[in-house]
Amino acid sequence: MVDADPSTVRMNLSRRDARDKLLGRTNYTVDRAYPRMLHAAIRRADVASARIVRLDTTRARQMPGVRAIATIDDAPGMHGIGIADHPLFASGVIRFHGEQIAAVAADTLEQAEAAAAAIELELEPLPAVLTMEEALAPGAPLVHPGWKDYEILVEGAARGGNVAWEATVIRGDTDAAFARDDVTIVESCFRVGRQNHVSLEGRAVVAAFEDGRYRIETSTQVPWTVRNQTAKLLGVAPSMVQVTVPPVGGGFGQKFDCTLEPYAAILARKSGRPVRLVYSRQEEMLTCLCRENADIKMRSAVTGDGEIVGREAVVLMDCGAYGGEQIFLTTMTAHTLTGNYRLGSVKLVSRAVYTNTAPNGAFRACNGVYNTFAMECHTDEICQAIGMDPLEFRRRQVLGDGDIGATGQVFEGDVLGPMLDRMEAMRARSPSKKDEAGDRLYGRATVVGTWFVFVGPSTATINLNADGSATLITAAVEIGQGTTVQALPQIVAHELGIHPDKVIVRGADTDAAGFDLGVGGGRTTVSVGAASKAAARVVRDRILETAGELLQTKPEKLVLKEGRVEIAGVPGSGMTIAQVVQRAHQVSGPVVGSGSFTNPGTAAMPGCAAGHFIDAIDIPVFNVHDCEVAVDPDTGHVDILSYRVVQDVGRALNPRAIHGQIQGGVTQGIGYALHEEHTIGDDGCIRQNSLETYRVPLALDTLPIEIELYEGAPSIGPLGVKGAGEVPILNPPAALACAIRNATGCRVQQTPMTPPRILGYMTGHEPALELPHIAEDWWDNVLMTPPAR
């Protein structure tokens, strides 16, 4: 088969949705309104832990404009990842400040809010555990006393008490490694705070109940998850729920779960009218499914030439009151905290811990960001202990072709090594900005990172139209990342020999497109892209077959190019694709093709990982970041003087769009590193309830990121692509912490690296972080029993 026109696949195609976004015409979920539409409000808990003695909606029902009220009686089901531990409404007990107790639909939002406030609630206080240290203390109150009775959705993990989920990796003999007399042992502790996505469009939904089915229009990244979870919570068949997704005003992982959709769905059924539910900014700040706070203790046994012969680590992830995404993310600790470098042996435990705080969730590169921060800081502490230059250490120890990862998977190709070389060349090309530091302390660091593409199943269908255009039907969602307006049309166009502008991409609709895991984990270009390519391949074969008959030429002698089928080497000999489609209508019917994709699975070392959702990563993605900082010795303020990125993208289909993702992702990572943080008050409520107290990067905080895309690393993605949008955020906290350490000589143990904290390090007023709730002996931190010792 002759290849399609290769000139169309790599291009800086502009976004087709940009114009309406600039005109203010884009119709996001928050902009949608329908005749007879009601407005919904949620009654939330204002305590962290209590028993519900009485819930009475009688008075609220009689309030003006009220059309429906939903409570736990309307939603019998439980949902979750790994374990079904999460009811839609507080069920008998309140487990976090802000938990949903009832939902009200009324003619106006003000009426709904007034009625929600009028719901009578009698509570009996219960003790709360607000930190992981409290939750893990002997005799601590249990957030879920009935944890043993929950439905298990994924088998194989240890659970118990306030430990919602425990994932472990045990490979090789760390006891022997640490007992060697030729090793230096380096131990480090780290603590990170919560990060809020601050999607400018908060969570929003409009639901209706029509013809006996729920129709949900929502600002989500995961239409199929919303469909399935809503059905589970409402106790109906998933086929009773349709989910469509308008343009989404930012996601960053926040919308990677079903959240507010079921409330609107119940209220729509009860009222018989469309119901709109939009979380206020305050609700978004207090209950947003943040990147979780975490505590990390790790130690490594390292030889004088930098070989890491053993590592033991304990990672505690605060999942809040319900397990959610943190259950899955316990898996990813293995591939980040023990990624990057060759390791002789490893013992690693990653625990999702229940607390009486707002549940956390997924956020762009998730726990990979803080695990990379911890590991790269730890790596520099190792370098100091053994007296090796950090860059030299990285050059020697990064994973290369044939090396094994934490869970024993075999890595293919030398990627990080050549990427380090590329960064060195990039650094050499432009002079150091040390002079700009002036009287301030100057520091620089180059760090590496390993993340993955969350591959998983996708499907696509393509209708080839009689005008030569193609309609691509998938469940992919446009959250701003550009995949549905750039990469997907480019991939399909490449296969069909048409211009990407001729590829119509249908918005996500679970009634039209088949199953998909959703937009997240850098997977859309890879998984939906592969399914789309497979569908296009079917369509392409149909075109060539029909055209072959018309042109009396074998299909393999034909090429598709610029909307035409031509006999290879004879331009102008053929006909337009539109003509072929019209012919097909007469002889064999319309031209349609479907394709599916899922990851083939990558082998790990049998028996070394327990409680993991995936034992190995199908598509690793690598980063090298470099930054220069100036630290003010009087204030602790950090200025970033330069920031450089070499990112492994597999193959760049739209380099300009990837640059946009890198600039944006690095900026979000810098915010997390330097000033973004949610903290929890004594009442269990998140302290930062607005954008005034939660500080995101502004235009005066940013700098242009210098970028090089590293192409050619192995990937199972279509055309060799990897996801490029998620991973830019992986390394900024690591890069900044290592650079600050080099500038100040002080060990960085916590994020965010605010001026008071950095000043505290320099003056000795910031106490060294200790994590007394993590035991010295690794085995004392796990539920599983050690083998006889």
Add this chain to the structure above:
Amino acid sequence: MPTFLTVNGEQKVSMRAPMTPLIDVLREEFQLTGAKNVCREGICGACTVLVDGRPVVSCLVPVGSIPNAEVRTVESLADDGELSPLQRIMEEHDVVQCGMCFPGILMALTSFFKECPHADKDEIRAALVGNICRCTGYERLIDAAVALAKSS
């Protein structure tokens, strides 16, 4: 009490209570959904519109406080469907991502460029400090604005 306004050149009457934020009048009463409700506290700038030529965060402006004012929203920037030079340069530079912040950013910059058409990069950066963008990391949209300032 009705409030008379000129919105994007058209005579309009709001029947909402005087303390109603202008953003709610624009979005709900006049169906001009370009300006966005993001924080409702005057911090993010996504609801920025021009009132008598000056940029304001419309979430903090009670409609009753601006009787007979001339209001311009993002919907007014393109004359007869032709993008304004600012909109065009943003499109050409492919800087839009989720797009929620742009209605506010365009209004802030439109007003700024009227005062300072030849502004340099630092001035443009400072002019954007009241507008939060969570996707782009600002630099590329600042570069686009700089290109516009240089060409004017």
